[in-house]
Amino acid sequence: xxxxxxxxxxxxxxxxxxxxxxxxxxxxxxxxxxxxxxxxxxxxxxxxxxxxxxxxxxxxxxxxxxxxxxxxxxxxxxxxxxxxxxxxxxxxxxxxxxxxxxxxxxxxxxxxxxxxxxxxxxxxxxxxxxxxxxxxxxxxxxxxxxxxxxxxxxxxxxxxxxxxxxxxxxxxxxxxxxxxxxxxxxxxxxxxxxxxxxxxxxxxxxxxxxxxxxxxx
Amino acid sequence: xxxxxxxxxxxxxxxxxxxxxxxxxxxxxxxxxxxxxxxxxxxxxxxxxxxxxxxxxxxxxxxxxxxxxxxxxxxxxxxxxxxxxxxxxxxxxxxxxxxxxxxxxxxxxxxxx
Numbered sequence: 001x002x003x004x005x006x007x008x009x010x011x012x013x014x015x016x017x018x019x020x021x022x023x024x025x026x027x028x029x030x031x032x033x034x035x036x037x038x039x040x041x042x043x044x045x046x047x048x049x050x051x052x053x054x055x056x057x058x059x060x061x062x063x064x065x066x067x068x069x070x071x072x073x074x075x076x077x078x079x080x081x082x083x084x085x086x087x088x089x090x091x092x093x094x095x096x097x098x099x100x101x102x103x104x105x106x107x108x109x110x111x112x113x114x115x116x117x118x119x120x121x122x123x124x125x126x127x128x129x130x131x132x133x134x135x136x137x138x139x140x141x142x143x144x145x146x147x148x149x150x151x152x153x154x155x156x157x158x159x160x161x162x163x164x165x166x167x168x169x170x171x172x173x174x175x176x177x178x179x180x181x182x183x184x185x186x187x188x189x190x191x192x193x194x195x196x197x198x199x200x201x202x203x204x205x206x207x208x209x210x211x212x213x214x215x216x217x
Numbered sequence: 218x219x220x221x222x223x224x225x226x227x228x229x230x231x232x233x234x235x236x237x238x239x240x241x242x243x244x245x246x247x248x249x250x251x252x253x254x255x256x257x258x259x260x261x262x263x264x265x266x267x268x269x270x271x272x273x274x275x276x277x278x279x280x281x282x283x284x285x286x287x288x289x290x291x292x293x294x295x296x297x298x299x300x301x302x303x304x305x306x307x308x309x310x311x312x313x314x315x316x317x318x319x320x321x322x323x324x325x326x327x328x329x330x
Contacts, residue, residue, distance in 0.1 A: 125237075127237070127239050129262075131237060131238050131239055132238075132239050132241060133238050133239060133240045133241065135240055135241040135242065142254050142255070143241055143254065143255040144252060144253065144254050144255075145246065145249035145250065145251060145252065145253045145254075145264060146251065146252075147251040149241070149242040149244075150241045150242065150244045150249075150255070151241060151242065152241070153254070172252065173251055173252035174252060174267065174269070174328070175294075175299070175326075176269055176292070176293075176294045176299075176326040176327070176328050177292065177328060178290050178291070178292040178328050178329065178330040179292055180290070191301070193300055193301060194294075194300065194301035195298070195299055195300050195301070196294045196299040196300075196301075197299070217267070217330050
């Protein structure tokens with residue numbers, strides 16, 4: 001009993017099916033009878049009826065051509081990227097049609113032009129960062145757009161020994177980065193001058209020969 | 218297990234989630250320009266261009282970096298020579314703004330991280 005109550009309280013207010021209406025026409029735009037076969041693109045849970053939509057629906061269309069069919073909306077289904085494959089078969093060798101329908105949630109009937117789509121909807125996924133692969137990254141690396149892909153990015157560092165000038169190729173792609181230098185004792189080291197030579201190079205000069213490291217970001 | 222699955226389905230929950238791993242190279246560009254990084258904007262992870270500001274003939278520059286951190290590292294360079302310039306001082310005005318003061322009028326670019 002408690003379980004039933006828990007389930008009932010867990011149920012959100014779901015919308016009902018959507019009614020799709022239209023008129024079946026032959027090649028001369030004359031209403032015609034026929035049969036419409038409607039298949040879900042894949043099994044999905046209908047949030048309106050809580051049923052799994054997984055079977056073909058056949059709509060027998062009378063000579064008036066008018067059809068009405070109640071379909072589970074795709075936009076609130078689970079998964080959300082489903083649609084229907086629709087095939088109309090007309091009598092007397094008249095040309096039918098095959099098309100895709102994506103049915104929105106609607107309390108009022110919708111027409112064929114509303115549900116017809118030209119291509120299946122693109123899947124949309126949500127990922128946790130924990131699902132992102134390392135891609136060769138090391139501890140402390142960032143993710144950077146390299147012009148083609150998002151890829152690991154290691155903050156550049158240059159190490160030098162007993163020099164008065166360092167050409168630091170940082171490859172940051174920005175001419176004016178923030179930088180910091182440390183001597184071999186890991187104390188802050190102030191350069192005599194730093195020139196932003198290009199978008200990939202800093203030229204760092206010291207007033208006497210120094211050993212240490214510089215980083216730029 | 219079977220009962221649990223039925224309960225989940227009856228409750229209108231989604232299909233059980235697949236634990237898919239994603240290679241960074243499969244993430245779409247999402248508006249990034251080359252060398253942009255990824256940063257959380259409070260809602261989503263988005264492309265982020267490291268902030269910099271350029272200025273002409275100013276002794277004080279109000280630099281809105283939007284790093285959402287009061288204490289940032291600032292580096293400035295003079296225009297034309299592209300040489301590093303040490304400001305007289307930098308004031309952390311707010312979590313998104315620093316005020317950079319020079320001893321005289323300067324033209325150049327400052328970056329913050």
